[in-house]
Amino acid sequence: PTSSARVVVDLDVTGPTISRHLYGHFAEHLGRCIYGGFWVGEDSPVPNEGGLRLDVVEALRALDVPNLRWPGGCFADAYHWRDGVGPKPDRPVMVNTLWGDVEENNHFGTHEFMALCELLGADPYVNGNVGSGTVQEMSEWVEYLTRDGDSPMVRLRKANGRDAPWNVPFWGIGNEAWGCGGNMRPETYADLACRYATFLHDHDGNQLYRIAAGAADDDLAWTEALMKAVSCLGCTRTPRNVFQGISFHYYTFAGDGIAKSPATEFSDEQYHRTMAKAADIDRVIAAHSAVMDAYDPLRRVGLVCDEWGTWWEAEPGTNPRFLQQQNTLRDALVASLHFDIFHQHAARLRMANIAQTVNVLQAMILTEESGDGLVLTPTYHVFEMNKGHQDATSVPVHLVDGPDAVAVGDDRFDPLSVSASTKDGTALLSLSNLALDTDTTVRLDLRGRGATVTRARILTGDKPQSHNTVSAPDAVTPAELAVALRPGALGSTELTVVLPPHSFATVE
Ligand code: AHR
DSSP states (O other): OEEEEEEEEETTSOOOBOOGGGGEEEOOSSTTSTBTTTBOOTTOSSOEETTEEHHHHHHHHTTTOOEEEESOSGGGGGOOGGGGSSOGGGSOOEEETTTTTEEEOOOSOHHHHHHHHHHHTOEEEEEEOOSSOOHHHHHHHHHHHHOOSSOHHHHHHHHTTOOSOOOOOEEEEOSOTTTTTTOOOHHHHHHHHHHHHHTOOOOTTOOOEEEEEEEETTOHHHHHHHHHHHHOTTSSSOOOOSOSEEEEEEEEOSSSTTOOOOSSOOOHHHHHHHHHHHHTHHHHHHHHHHHHHHHOTTOOSEEEEEEEEEOOOOOTTSOGGGOOOOOBHHHHHHHHHHHHHHHHTTTTEEEEEEEOSBSSSSOSEEEOSSSSOEEEOHHHHHHHHTGGGTTOEEEOEEEEEOOOOEEETTEEEOSEEEEEEEETTEEEEEEEEOOSSOEEEEEEEEETOOOOOSOEEEEOOSSTTOBOOSSSTTSSOOEEOOEEEEEOGGGOEEEEEEEOSSEEEEEO
């Protein structure tokens, strides 16, 4: 079957800037994300720099990773940073009770994380411990990382081999405080977030963007409690600029609630449910934004989705608490759909972090457990194809005519999703055809500019279950896409592309 669509793109109308930080990442001490993913240790036969796996670094550098969140997740509220600095043999071993009850030798700590960020060219986003830590511990971590001159923490850092302070722009105040971060009520956590934030100082030239741990999905009461704490609406005091961002987490499943299902074996119905759930993040962001607008109409406080992605059953034969899953074309389309939605909400949404970068949940990269093989997932390619949106200006896209929405129980989603931006005279269009078996011919009116095409690519596969493995690394990989161009009315350009079923395309 085929369908057609008409889309108007107003290239000469400017929307909000799409922060590059919407393309952020997340690496937790969970399963094989850090150990075996980023970190192999200095003595490993796998090529590394100071213990950091070079093939992983090289692959990620191609994505222009803007920021990396660490050390959790739930792990952040169990982590004591002093255990991870100093000579490695002296670092205490702890048990990671959250993720598989395995030993954590703390060989990857603060200095290793900062070295990783430097190799990637990514801004560090450090997540502090509220749940089992103290204000003093968190405050001293900031001092250790960012203070210049002389102080107790600066002396400790220098003794551990680093003279100059680092630049740390992003700081998380705990994680999921409603659950693994302490099982708190929103008001309790809101007060704690203000208290902790008060002692997270801007040392010397470093300026922190402090992020309060936010809601699960559409828990608006949580967001409201934090907005009340930070904005002080209706009171005589000036707003307390204690934290600058509020997070929320949003995971995509294929079933009802959080029932998990396999990553690579799924029915058409499960595929449709997945897309409906992924599309629903639009409603969730809009709802959090509406609450924030009521308290902060000038949008001083940013919304941060610092965990998002698909969550499937762990791969057979792996530790179920390691959350290791394969990644198919379905995952790639969840990512491309999320990005279109993120772009639309760029005025309030300042950052987003995919969970997680290597070997855990919706990963960019899967590394072999034995051997040094590495696989780039379909999701990796979406991040790469879309990277031109980073710090670009979003432009309005109007779906004038197109295929009908797909109904999934009480939910529905539009099978065609499009977003666009401009930067340095180049427009980037992203198009997803989420239909399972329909080709869609899309005619785009690019208004306001005469345009030429410099590159057009398509990411698709035989079926939505298609995925990459060490033996078939390019089953899902970008290929050239044919486009037709002709002058349109009033100096605009008419561009036509045919999108095969379950495909993602970019046109520059
Ligand atoms: O990303 C895995 C876990 O999911 C994180 O540790 C936690 O914050 C969330 O529940």
